[in-house]
Amino acid sequence: MRHVELKDGADLDGFRRALRGLVALGVDPDEVAWSGGAAPSLFGAIAETGTGPLPADAPPVSLPRPVGALIETVVCHRDPERYALLHRLVWRALRGERDILDHHADPLVHRLAMLDKAVRRDLHKMHAFLRFNEVRDPDGAERYLAWFEPDNFIVEATAPFFVERFESLVWTILTPVGSLQWDRRSLTFGPAAARPEGLDRDDRFAEGWQRYYESTFNPARVNPTAMRAEMPRKYWANLPEAAAIPAMIRSAPARVQAMVEAEAAAPRHRNPDKAVAAMARQEPATLAELNRIIRAADPLVPGATQAVLGEGREGAAIAIVGEQPGDQEDVEGRPFVGPAGQLLTRALEEAGIERSAAYLTNAVKHFKFVARGKRRLHQSPTAGEVKHYRWWLMKELGFVRPRLVVTLGATAALALTGRSVSVLRERGPMGFGDWSGVVTVHPSYLLRLPAGEGADQAYRDFVADLRQAREMVEGAG
Numbered sequence: 001m002r003h004v005e006l007k008d009g010a011d012l013d014g015f016r017r018a019l020r021g022l023v024a025l026g027v028d029p030d031e032v033a034w035s036g037g038a039a040p041s042l043f044g045a046i047a048e049t050g051t052g053p054l055p056a057d058a059p060p061v062s063l064p065r066p067v068g069a070l071i072e073t074v075v076c077h078r079d080p081e082r083y084a085l086l087h088r089l090v091w092r093a094l095r096g097e098r099d100i101l102d103h104h105a106d107p108l109v110h111r112l113a114m115l116d117k118a119v120r121r122d123l124h125k126m127h128a129f130l131r132f133n134e135v136r137d138p139d140g141a142e143r144y145l146a147w148f149e150p151d152n153f154i155v156e157a158t159a160p161f162f163v164e165r166f167e168s169l170v171w172t173i174l175t176p177v178g179s180l181q182w183d184r185r186s187l188t189f190g191p192a193a194a195r196p197e198g199l200d201r202d203d204r205f206a207e208g209w210q211r212y213y214e215s216t217f218n219p220a221r222v223n224p225t226a227m228r229a230e231m232p233r234k235y236w237a238n239l240p241e242a243a244a245i246p247a248m249i250r251s252a253p254a255r256v257q258a259m260v261e262a263e264a265a266a267p268r269h270r271n272p273d274k275a276v277a278a279m280a281r282q283e284p285a286t287l288a289e290l291n292r293i294i295r296a297a298d299p300l301v302p303g304a305t306q307a308v309l310g311e312g313r314e315g316a317a318i319a320i321v322g323e324q325p326g327d328q329e330d331v332e333g334r335p336f337v338g339p340a341g342q343l344l345t346r347a348l349e350e351a352g353i354e355r356s357a358a359y360l361t362n363a364v365k366h367f368k369f370v371a372r373g374k375r376r377l378h379q380s381p382t383a384g385e386v387k388h389y390r391w392w393l394m395k396e397l398g399f400v401r402p403r404l405v406v407t408l409g410a411t412a413a414l415a416l417t418g419r420s421v422s423v424l425r426e427r428g429p430m431g432f433g434d435w436s437g438v439v440t441v442h443p444s445y446l447l448r449l450p451a452g453e454g455a456d457q458a459y460r461d462f463v464a465d466l467r468q469a470r471e472m473v474e475g476a477g
Contacts, residue, residue, distance in 0.1 A: 002027060004054075006036040006083065009177060010076040010153035015083055019090060021054025023061050029091050034083035066101050067093050070116055076153045077115045085112055101453075113453050120452050122151045126158050129235040132171060143170040147195050147238055153177050159187055219252035220259065287314055287399035290392070294365055300388045301368035301381055304330055310361030310396055311335050317473045319359040319402035319435075320344075321393070323411040323442060327376050330367035335360045340443040344408075347443065347459070351466035359400050363415035364389045386415050397435065403476060405435045406469050409442030427465060429472065436472060440465035 004022075006014040022032060063071075067089060074082050088108060093100055103109055132144035144166070155178035162173065163182055173180040179190035227245070236242040284290040294307045301324075308325035311334060328338035336344050348355050363386055369376040381389075393415055397405065407413040407430075413421035416432040423441055430439050441462055449455040 001033055002031055003033045003035065004083075006034070008036055010156065011036060012072060012075045015071070015075055015086070017056075017058075018054060019087065020058035020061055021056075022087065023090070023094065024055055024058035029084065029088040032084070032087060034081075034087070036080070036083065061090065061094070063090060063093055064098050064101070070101065070112060072157075073119045074112055074115045076119045076122075076157055078152050079115055082115060085115075104453075104457075117452060117454070119152050119154060119157075120450060122154050123158060124450060125232075125235065126150055126154060127161055129231070129239060130162075130173065131238055131240060132166070132169075141170075143172070145196065146171065146173045148173065148175050149234065150175055150177060155180060156189055159189075163187055217248050219248070219255040222249055222252040224249060284395065287396065290395050290399065294392055299366035301364060301366050301385050302370075304366035304368070306330065306333050307365045308333055308335055308362065308367070309365070310359060310400070312356075312359030312361075312400070314359075314400050316357060316359035316400060317403045318353065318357075318406060318469060319361065319397060319400055319404070320406045320408065321412040321416065322360075322362045322408045323444075324362050324364035324381055325367045326378060326444075327367065327369070330376075335362055339447055343443040343446060343459075347463045347466055350463045351470055353466060353470050359402060361393070361396060363393055363412045365392060381411060383414060383420075386411055390415055390418075402435060404469055404473050405432050405437040406466065407432075407437060407439050409445065412442075413439050428468070436476070438465055438469040438472070 002022075004018045006018065070089070071086050074086055079085075085108065089100065089112060092108075100106065101109055104113070126148055130146050130148045132146045135143055135145045137143060155173070155175050159180055162171070162180065166182070168184065169182070170184060171182050174193035174196060176192050176194075179193050181188040181190060231239070231242075284293055291309050294309060297307070299307070304325075308329050312319075322336065322340075325335060326338045326340065329335055329341070335341070345355050348358070364381045367376075368379045368381050368385070370379055371377075405416060407416055407421075410421055410423050413423060413426075413430075416435075416437065417430070421430075421439060423439055427439050427441070430437050441458070443462070446455065446459055446462060449458055
């Protein structure tokens with residue numbers, strides 16, 4: 001039996017060096033005992049015993065990219081068996097199973113996926129819930145101090161995020177598994193620490209966090225159960241805004257009532273029903289005439305600088321209907337040109353559908369948004385607003401005459417069916433009156449998923465839905 005001892009904590013470099021030596025010697029995972037401590041050490045080293053040292057000049061190991069990415073994450077987990085599990089994964093990948101991570105039911109793959117998920121969630125929590133406190137050095141110099149208690153050895157992995165976010169500040173992050181210090185020029189990794197005294201006092205940073213949280217709190221969507229799930233109790237002691245949450249929850253019903261009354265009293269500058277009736281009286285004879293009407297009409301949702309018309313040719317076999325234009329689409333006047341559109345284009349290509357051969361449009365033709373400074377933040381259209389635009393959409397599809405319609409997301413499905421559709425439960429083939437159809441997710445949903453196997457699988461499912469649409473059209477040929 002060969003014993004390999006790594007540094008305490010997440011010893012990625014040590015694991016890689018040991019792995020290269022083990023692979024070069026062809027050592028079976030069953031013949032290796034891995035060990036590493038429970039707390040990070042600055043001076044740990046690799047030690048191999050049992051059958052002599054590992055070769056120091058072993059060549060790099062060529063692994064599939066997903067395997068390499070998984071190693072970088074899983075070594076941060078506390079599980080004492082993580083190195084042995086990763087060694088076995090590499091052993092199998094190098095012996096013909098290069099697509100091993102695609103076999104989600106495999107016990108080894110499943111266990112590593114759970115470790116990967118736990119570490120990624122821990123990283124997200126540290127990014128989201130770490131708060132700095134302003135402190136003063138004896139000479140009066142300003143610096144910032146934070147305390148956080150991660151579940152795993154993620155401190156070094158989070159360093160690039162905090163350096164980029166707070167590059168202009170002098171700060172120190174202390175945790176029970178390691179520490180970071182940034183002086184505006186260089187980053188220093190340090191040992192484990194105890195929670196410092198004096199972090200509970202009020203300061204400008206704490207007040208700023210609390211005001212920001214209060215300004216973004218939506219009383220109409222308050223859900224204490226979901227809030228506790230997203231912000232577990234263990235983080236509350238270090239979150240300045242946590243002190244404001246009880247009062248905001250208590251005041252939520254009154255604030256919602258005030259919002260309803262204010263909305264009822266607000267002046268109305270447009271009447272979408274009259275606008276729809278006026279459009280219907282024009283009864284366009286061609287798609288070009290319909291587009292002229294849409295372009296000339298006032299938006300039926302707040303905002304937008306121009307109408308974003310459908311794109312593609314009449315007679316296209318597949319029509320793809322999204323929710324509404326985004327900020328970039330509103331600027332350029334074309335559908336699906338922003339990040340979600342770029343993802344859609346890639347997925348269409350993988351599904352064997354040429355974007356130029358399909359017809360792309362949206363259920364709502366204008367960009368609905370709310371201004372936040374210089375930013376325009378997307379707002380989902382209401383069911384009533386979708387209904388107002390439905391006349392345009394049905395006329396448009398009538399002129400295009402697709403053999404099949406793909407709806408991206410719940411809003412598009414609502415526009416075609418006239419009812420609320422649960423996309424994740426009802427995705428797949430669905431009839432839309434005169435058209436066969438396929439319901440799938442909107443690519444913006446995929447962009448919001450945290451990176452990892454879950455997001456990768458969701459994208460593969462999306463491509464599979466598009467491929468199914470293509471096969472339905474070809475089968476009906």
